[in-house]
Amino acid sequence: MSKEKEKKLLGEERRQWLLDYLKSSSDPVTGTALAKMSNVSRQVIVGDITLLKARNEPIIATSQGYLYMRLENQPLVEKIIACRHNRSQAEQELNIIVDHGVTVKDVTVEHPVYGDLTASIMVSNRKDVQAFLKSIRKTNASLLSELTSGLHLHTLTAIDKQLILNAEKDLKAAGILVEED
Missing domain, CATH: 3.30.1340.20 (3H domain)
Incomplete structure (x- = not known):
């Protein structure tokens, strides 16, 4: 979203972007960082994450930020x-x-x-x-x-x-x- 920073992502488009971003990140990402990238408040991100979790997306909140739990080929x-x-x-x-x-x-x-x-x-x-x-x-x-x-x-x-x-x-x-x- 680098050049689109001024564009505010809305609703479902933003949640899909969040999901894709978290899936592509190997490190936790803070709600504040996600909010800045999508040009919304951190509270909006928290709400979006809650909605994504309600859809059974394996997102967890850690002390370092949000993390998408990948399901690897090899079971843990x-x-x-x-x-x-x-x-x-x-x-x-x-x-x-x-x-x-x-x-x-x-x-x-x-x-x-x-x-x-x-x-x-x-x-x-x-x-x-x-x-x-x-x-x-x-x-x-x-x-x-x-x-x-x-x-x-x-x-x-x-x-x-x-x-x-x-x-x-x-x-x-x-x-x-x-x-x-």
Whole structure:
């Protein structure tokens, strides 16, 4: 849309453009960036994303922006693990996982009033980890695990089960992995 920036995309045309743009991007894109490119407000983009999700488009909101989840030819292996650590160990935990070629899809904690609270993380490499932690620091937000004395679950994805097993081994060695008795 570079030269068409002054042209405001309307309704369905804008949603199709958003979908095509997100599909072509390998990195998350912020709502603000999408709004500037389509010459509408960020709130309009948020509404468009909601409508696209309602059509079962696999778009997720991460701390770095919106991401279209591609369905690759090779299915991903997924596993939920339990971890416990303090705030200062969050970077170590995430780096251990991504260094094994594993993606941290989300984090879940069990809240005594609200039940399970799950938030998307979607970090796959150290750059993603740094951006996620920078966002936490910049907003002075709490980690969900701080609600549960550090205990939390992560959904991990990888192209091979062994990658997750290797990450678990290193998390155990670091004293972060909570194992079943």
